[in-house]
Amino acid sequence: MSALVDAQHARAREVLGSEALAYYESGAGAELTRREAEAAWSHYRLRPRVLTDVAAVDLSLDLLGTHLATPLLVAPTAYHRLAHPDGEVATARGAAAAGALLTLSARASQPLESVAQAAAGPWWFQVYATRDPAVHRGLAVRARDAGATALVLTGDTPFVGRKPLSDSLGIPGIEDMVAVNSGAHLRPDAATDAADQWPSATTDLVAELAALTGLPVLVKGVLRGDEAARCVDAGAAGIVVSTHGGRQLDRVVPSAVALPEVVAAVGDRVPVLVDGGLRSGLDVLTALALGARAVLLGRPVLWALAAGGAAGVRELLDTLTDDLAHVMALAGAPTLDAVTADLVTRIERPVERPV
Numbered sequence: 501m502s503a504l505v506d507a508q509h510a511r512a513r514e515v516l517g518s519e520a521l522a523y524y525e526s527g528a529g530a531e532l533t534r535r536e537a538e539a540a541w542s543h544y545r546l547r548p549r550v551l552t553d554v555a556a557v558d559l560s561l562d563l564l565g566t567h568l569a570t571p572l573l574v575a576p577t578a579y580h581r582l583a584h585p586d587g588e589v590a591t592a593r594g595a596a597a598a599g600a601l602l603t604l605s606a607r608a609s610q611p612l613e614s615v616a617q618a619a620a621g622p623w624w625f626q627v628y629a630t631r632d633p634a635v636h637r638g639l640a641v642r643a644r645d646a647g648a649t650a651l652v653l654t655g656d657t658p659f660v661g662r663k664p665l666s667d668s669l670g671i672p673g674i675e676d677m678v679a680v681n682s683g684a685h686l687r688p689d690a691a692t693d694a695a696d697q698w699p700s701a702t703t704d705l706v707a708e709l710a711a712l713t714g715l716p717v718l719v720k721g722v723l724r725g726d727e728a729a730r731c732v733d734a735g736a737a738g739i740v741v742s743t744h745g746g747r748q749l750d751r752v753v754p755s756a757v758a759l760p761e762v763v764a765a766v767g768d769r770v771p772v773l774v775d776g777g778l779r780s781g782l783d784v785l786t787a788l789a790l791g792a793r794a795v796l797l798g799r800p801v802l803w804a805l806a807a808g809g810a811a812g813v814r815e816l817l818d819t820l821t822d823d824l825a826h827v828m829a830l831a832g833a834p835t836l837d838a839v840t841a842d843l844v845t846r847i848e849r850p851v852e853r854p855v
């Protein structure tokens with residue numbers, strides 16, 4: 501765990517309202533998946549190269565036609581106005597200042613056009629299949645028109661997962677926040693129903709969204725190789741391996757365990773990305789060595805936003821990017837292409853209490 505992530509989390513705990521904090525922190529069910537996510541990355545050990553020229557480490561990459569300065573992306577997370585009055589606009593500014601790609605949530609709490617204006621850097625838009633298809637179609641087209649360069653269709657949320665630690669508290673102001681983007685053509689009370697999850701969505705939606713917008717569509721929330729192949733066969737331009745931060749089905753395989761299987765199945769056809777429990781440069785290096793082209797950060801960005809607004813988000817992304825460059829150098833990998841599978845090995849029993 502990066503010391504900065506810890507410090508920003510501690511600060512967020514001080515400044516956030518108790519309902520917002522519970523909503524952000526909580527996971528589904530008994531929270532086994534949420535709790536396991538971080539530790540799963542430490543089941544791998546590095547196999548560094550020696551006497552390699554690592555004086556200059558280059559973290560840049562091309563991802564689905566976009567040139568990026570860092571493989572750290574902002575994951576789509578809902579309702580940033582709960583964390584900071586400037587909401588997603590502040591997140592967008594912080595990500596752009598760090599040269600990091602923002603994935604804007606379908607549940608953004610500010611109009612996506614306002615966020616797009618603040619996003620001086622590249623951004624993608626995340627889509628939920630909604631009961632009223634006019635809502636997800638309208639959002640996808642508006643995002644394309646506002647400058648999003650890809651869509652991320654979240655596939656693991658036919659229903660919202662039950663989170664015992666926060667469901668009873670509710671999310672303050674949720675109707676208004678949902679209506680900001682989804683309910684422009686509806687009354688606020690009707691907007692929430694129309695924008696509700698549509699549990700009948702299938703992989704047909706991948707090609708439909710691609711045809712509607714002309715944008716590449718990634719599928720997020722994939723944890724199996726065969727399911728990744730099914731999505732790519734249906735037209736997916738990329739896969740995001742994810743447990744949704746342990747907020748959907750509890751007791752699923754950790755992202756760190758699912759990633760190699762998904763990379764083996766589709767990694768030669770499309771870029772595979774991953775999120776879940778990534779909290780340090782070493783975690784990110786491990787994910788990249790296991791075949792991820794880039795990684796996404798969820799809760800750490802929310803803590804950074806609550807702790808310091810746009811400047812906090814920038815500090816988080818800059819610090820983790822710098823941390824990644826440092827451990828890449830020590831591992832003998834001066835470019836992302838040099839971060840290959842031979843750099844890691846899985847160990848069966850990590851030492852539980854190192855002395």
Ligand SMILES: Cc1cc2nc3c(=O)[nH]c(=O)nc-3n(C[C@H](O)[C@H](O)[C@H](O)COP(=O)(O)O)c2cc1C
Nearest residue numbers: 524575576577578605654744745775776777798799
């Ligand atoms: C408070 C919160 C809200 C989220 N909202 C969304 C969302 O709107 N859409 C989505 O696809 N994923 C959402 N996610 C999941 C994240 O995109 C991501 O998969 C997860 O947070 C990564 O794990 P991490 O928090 O350990 O970094 C949310 C996660 C959290 C914690």
Ligand SMILES: CCCCC(=O)C(=O)O
Nearest residue numbers: 577578607657660744747
């Ligand atoms: C309707 C889903 C709310 C956002 C979300 O995905 C989450 O809280 O995990």
